[in-house]
Amino acid sequence: MDTVSHIIIGFGLGALAQMDPVISTNSALSTAVLVGTVVxxxxxxxxxxxxxxxxSSYFRNHRGWSHSLPAIPLWSILTTAAILPFFPGSSMSHLFLWILLAVTLHVLLDLxxxxxxxxxxxxxxxWLSLDFLPLIDPYIIMLHILGFSLLPFFETGRVFTFIYLAMVVYLLARLIFTQYTKWKLSQHFQNAFRVKMIPxxxxxxxxxxxExxxxxxxxxxxxxxxxxxxxFSKKVEYPGLVIDSSQNPEVESFLRSTHFAYPFVQKRKSGYFIYWKDLRFRSKKFFPKLTIMFISLDYKKHASYTGKLTSIKHYKKVVKKLETSI
Incomplete structure (x- = not known):
């Protein structure tokens, strides 16, 4: 999910923690837990x-080790150790457990x-993904906003207990509908060996x-x-160039970030463009997340771009810059 959503959820977990009387009756611990869940x-x-x-380095490493099994307790320990000195007398175990829940929920929502x-x-x-939440989910955000708006009238812990129960029901419903739809499509396209749902x-x-x-x-x-x-046909032109381009460090980093990249080659008077497009993200026939590699006609020079294109105009600008850079 996006950073804003994670921040809102952090505040929501801090409010949910108020259902524990040990936390709600200790102002220092209550503040420490709120800071801890947000961080x-x-x-x-x-x-x-x-x-x-x-x-390319970011594509290669983001959501890698930082979202792994050993990272979850490690982030929780480091965050607890960083916050606890500022709130003397706070329960370390309570603080750690709520931070652990926040870190775990972050990883789950990204999955x-x-x-x-x-x-x-x-x-x-x-790479694991269940494909049933959009990158920004307005329903989860609206649930939290509803909860925050009710705080002046009702007990904080009770309000967010209902909010998070509603969120769990919502997540389960989306998961069930997505899995059912994927099964239905698999039954219809029996020659397909991969069906990807983009919510x-x-x-x-x-x-x-x-596919x-x-x-x-x-x-x-x-x-x-x-x-x-x-x-799109899976026939690849100039397969030798494609194989060579995949050995480029920048292209290799991009390919490590997705199992859905596919190459498209375009020959021009000045050289060859190899487009490694992430097929999960598209707007009609435009695929904004990609690596572009330009190779000169004599194969001796090359230049590359990795990132997200915001428009056709941006795409043309990038292509022109690559073509003139060598």
Whole structure:
């Protein structure tokens, strides 16, 4: 999920903690837990320092070790140790447990959306995603806003107990609908060996990516109706160039961040463009998240770009810059 959502959830968990009388009757502990849940709810994303090494480094490492099994207790211990000295007399065990819940919920919510995380490290580097939440979920945000608006009238812990029970029901409903839809599509497209659901804001609407041995099918599913919008053949031109480009450190970093990148090659008078597009993210036929590599006609020079394109104009600007840089 996005940073704003994690912050809001951190405040929500701090309010939920007030249901514990040990916390609600101790103002220092109550404040410490609130600070801890907000920080803990964002701690796994403190790997943002990878951005300093470039976008490719960030793509390669974000939601990796920072969201792994050993990282969850480690973030909780570090956050507790950082906060506890500022609130003497606070219960370390209560503070730690609520921070642990905040960190764990962060990782779970990231697993629920299309990006996923390498949550099973060090046992597996596989990216896990359940695909039933959008990156920004307005319903979860609205539930929290409703809870905050009720605080002047009702007991804090009780209010957020109901808010989080409602959120659990909402998450289960989205999970069930998504899994049912995926099963239904798998039954219809029996030659498909992979069906990817990309959730939209509405719980009953998805973008769909279906992969067969021959091609990719892109479509939408809404309230029981499905339609194909366009397809791409899996035939790759200039396979030698594609293999060579995949060995480039920047391209390799991008490929480590997704199992849904696919190459498209375009030859121009000045050289070759290899587009490694992340097929999960699209707007009609435009795929904004990608790595572009430009190779000169003599294969001796190359330049690359990794990132998210915001528009066709941005795409043309990037392509022109790569073409003129060598």
């Amino acid at each position: 803990g709810s964002n701690a796994p994303d403190f790997d943002f320092f990878y951005r300093l090494k470039g976008k 629920f959306n299309v990006n996923g995380a390498q949550a099973l490290r060090p046992f597996s580097e596989k 939209k804001i509405s719980p009953f609407h998805w973008n769909i990516l279906i 067969t041995n021959q091609d990719f099918l892109f479509g939408s599913y809404s309230m029981g109706e499905f339609w194909i919008e366009h397809t």
